[in-house]
Amino acid sequence: EPEVTQTPSHQVTQMGQEVILRCVPISNHLYFYWYRQILGQKVEFLVSFYNNEISEKSEIFDDQFSVERPDGSNFTLKIRSTKLEDSAMYFCASSIQPPYGYTFGSGTRLTVV
Amino acid sequence: GQQLNQSPQSMFIQEGEDVSMNCTSSSIFNTWLWYKQDPGEGPVLLIALYKAGELTSNGRLTAQFGITRKDSFLNISASIPSDVGIYFCAGQPPSNTGKLIFGQGTTLQVKP
Secondary structure, eight states: OOOOEEEOSEEEEOTTOOEEEEEEOOTTOOEEEEEEEOTTSOOEEEEEEETTEEEEEOTTOOTTEEEEOOSSSOEEEEESSOOGGGOEEEEEEEESBTTBTOEEOOOEEEEEO | OOOOEEEOSEEEEETTOOEEEEEEOSSOOSEEEEEEEOTTSOOEEEEEEOSTTOEEEETTEEEEEOTTSSEEEEEEOSOOGGGOEEEEEEEEOSSSSOOOEEOOOEEEEEEO
């Protein structure tokens, strides 16, 4: 079964540092997403990406966040200057065409200290 | 913004019992998805509903897309210990960007 792969599984970073979370979506999928889940809370939408541009972003996705598809297989989320409240699980997802084939990765646990 | 209200927040049941949970909203959705999440893992899709009124089953799971497009329910019949986890509903609003709005989750515990 095709999978969305995320690395690393756990990242610890100092407040103010930049982090890059990496994702390899399913190969024939065209739509890519990032979500986050603060411990014990619901999953929250951050951004959707299609045709090499952001198609929608949430209020959470401020100027500290950016996404990139640097090559044909990777999809990254960058947080420029991390804050304590950025600590959360970050999930990447991809779909063929929403909502079909919508698949989530296992997540990256980001801990900002 | 659009919100989903999912209930109940948690359930503690005996093995073999049936379970029902639901999500409601004041907004309409084009698609309803039901996910299960185990600790430290990503959401795993259980059932997808694409049309208002649709009733779909996946083994012991049954879900329906409400006719008003503002609600959905998930039933689990004859629960087993491995059903333990957090169940989320997610709705796709009528935009085609693929954004999903998630409910707050229902934590299910099953006593053998």
